[in-house]
Amino acid sequence: MAPKTLSATETWVFDLDNTLYPASCRLFDQIEAKMRAYIMDHLALDGEAAGALKSELFHRHGTTMKGLMQDHGVDPHHFLDFVHDIDLSPLDAAPALDAVLAGLPGRKVIFTNGSTMHAERVLARLGIAGHFDGIFDIVAAGFTPKPEVGPYLAMATALGVEPTRACMVEDMARNLLPAAEMGMATVWIPNGTDWGAQGQGDHIHHVTDDLAAFLAAIG
Incomplete structure (x- = not known):
């Protein structure tokens, strides 16, 4: 079962x-x-058809990339390098989150359906990279995305996470179900989208729209 209080969280x-x-x-x-x-480029589709296929693959396979791999033979490494080559200027440094993470007891790790390269770029831009001692990305998961159970088990093994003494923080409600079933406490950060809200239920233990303030209040 999940920790009685988040202050007991080890990871x-x-x-x-x-x-x-x-x-x-x-x-x-x-x-x-x-x-x-x-x-559009790899399947010779116009913008409208490409957008429709992207959505269809996402809903049927969990990620667009997995659908492209299984249905169209796309190289996932090439896909990840291309889609994560983005402008990070909209991201500002996060000094409040940096300060809270510095004082938050326990290890901090990243578990993402993105790539390690993308995670490292984002963490550096936010100014919080030094607080994390592990990243488990979609490549380490064998390109199997959350919320399939396998990556959660693999992540826990690879990063030395004891689920009953861990807490997972995530913006997609459905991605917290396997974590809760493994014994983790869960925190949902709504992202304002319908797909982010899908799968709400009792497995969500806490909800916040301000991560830094939420973590700062843990005592």
């Missing part, structure tokens, strides 16, 4: 995009635009 497992920075930065809009461009 904090953070998602990256729209979790460690606010969704209002619209950074993921760039990634989605790059996905459409990739599909």
